[in-house]
Amino acid sequence: xxxxxxxQESFEKVDWLCDDIWDLPTQIDMLQTWxxxxxxxxxxxxxxxxxxxxxxxxxxxxxxxxxxxxxxxMGAIGMDVYFSEYPSAE
Numbered sequence: 001x002x003x004x005x006x007x008q009e010s011f012e013k014v015d016w017l018c019d020d021i022w023d024l025p026t027q028i029d030m031l032q033t034w035x036x037x038x039x040x041x042x043x044x045x046x047x048x049x050x051x052x053x054x055x056x057x058x059x060x061x062x063x064x065x066x067x068x069x070x071x072x073x074m075g076a077i078g079m080d081v082y083f084s085e086y087p088s089a090e
Contacts, residue, residue, distance in 0.1 A: 002053070003027055005034075008046040008080070012061040022054035022086070028064030035070045039077060054086055 002018035017034055018027050032050060066081075074081070 002047055002051065003031055004050045004052070006046075006050070007052045008050055010046050011017045014042070014047065022052070023056060024051065024053040024083075025062075025064035027051050027053060031087060032067060039070075039079070042077045042079075044076065044078050048082055049074075049079055049081040050084055052084045052086055085086045 002021055004016055004017075004088040006012060008012060015034065017030050021027060021030070028051070030053070035077065073079075
């Protein structure tokens with residue numbers, strides 16, 4: 001389910017990103033790219049970007065960074081971000 005973007009009240013699908021990519025840093029980068037291209041053009045409403053990510057068992061810090069620019073766009077269009085953590089399928 002990696003990133004499901006939808007309207008909160010109706011669950012109407014807006015977009016779907018990162019089909020088979022489950023690592024959070026890559027997903028956040030792709031979400032920010034999407035925000036710069038498409039997200040900034042959405043009419044204000046109540047949106048959700050639900051990021052389904054896999055736990056990195058070898059992680060030792062670092063990770064993705066959600067930029068203030070993307071957060072400003074999200075605030076302007078009314079988007080919340082949900083982080084849905086899934087155990088590794090390995």
